[in-house]
Amino acid sequence: MVFTSSVPVVSSVFSDGGGIAQLNVALLILRLCFGLFLAYHGYNKIFGGGGLAGTAGWFGSIGMKWPIWQARLAAATEIGAGLMLAAGLLTPLAAAGVIGIMIVAIVVAHAKVGFFVFLPNQGWEYCATIALGALAIGIIGPGEWSIDNALDLSFDGWNGLLISAGVGIVGAVLQLGTSYRPTASK
Numbered sequence: 001m002v003f004t005s006s007v008p009v010v011s012s013v014f015s016d017g018g019g020i021a022q023l024n025v026a027l028l029i030l031r032l033c034f035g036l037f038l039a040y041h042g043y044n045k046i047f048g049g050g051g052l053a054g055t056a057g058w059f060g061s062i063g064m065k066w067p068i069w070q071a072r073l074a075a076a077t078e079i080g081a082g083l084m085l086a087a088g089l090l091t092p093l094a095a096a097g098v099i100g101i102m103i104v105a106i107v108v109a110h111a112k113v114g115f116f117v118f119l120p121n122q123g124w125e126y127c128a129t130i131a132l133g134a135l136a137i138g139i140i141g142p143g144e145w146s147i148d149n150a151l152d153l154s155f156d157g158w159n160g161l162l163i164s165a166g167v168g169i170v171g172a173v174l175q176l177g178t179s180y181r182p183t184a185s186k
Contacts, residue, residue, distance in 0.1 A: 020144075027088075027106045027143035034133050035086025038098060042078025045071060062108050071178055077101050085134065088146020092155045092163035095138030099168025102131035104175050108182075131168070138164025 036109070045055040052071055060067035061072075079099025084090055110124040117126040140147050141156030155163055 010038055023140075023146050024143040026160065028145050029136065030133060031091075031139055031142060031146070032086050033089055034098065034130060035084070035094070037083045039079045039081070039082030039086065039129070042075040042080075042082060045075035045078065053089065061183070064108070065179045070175075071177075072106075074101060085137065088142030088148050090153070090155075091142040091146065091148050092138040092160045093159075094136040094169065095164040096167035097133045098134035099138075099164060100171035100175065102127040102134075103169065103172035104180075106131075107172075107176055108180055112146070114135075125135050135161070135164050135168075 003122040007105045048054075050057065052068070052075065055075070056067040056071040056168065058067075059070045064070040078098050078101060081094045081101070084094035085098060092124050106127045110122055110127055112120050113121045115125050116123045138158065138160045141160060
């Protein structure tokens, strides 16, 4: 039994016979989910609870050397990289921003807790999942329904891997090396 749609728009958009349309839908869903969720985290760092001052206070308490600047940088990276990833704009660089911010989050807050996200203070599995999701998008590319595709920009495959992972890891290492001074355990 073969399912056919009587709606021409649905049929033409989602039935290409080769799975490309399904891949584009899946990439769009992943980009929107990871990108917009991360952008909202950045927004929350500025406008949620204690605002930017609260974020900076927490950053200082976990060992960030310049907490107000790190709070601003983290919020800007989450908003900027998140929106770029959602739109499929310079996708490997957006993915690199996501990867870098997640590596920093793992090192400064989540690795010491353990693996599972349901542990008190949350383990590192969630941040790693976000980073690896961004890496996968950086490797595959944003799909046809993206600004990169509209501008005829292509950074997928091995180039996408090298840009996403390389820039993300280097950015995280630079941030941690210059700005993170872990507090002594009590």
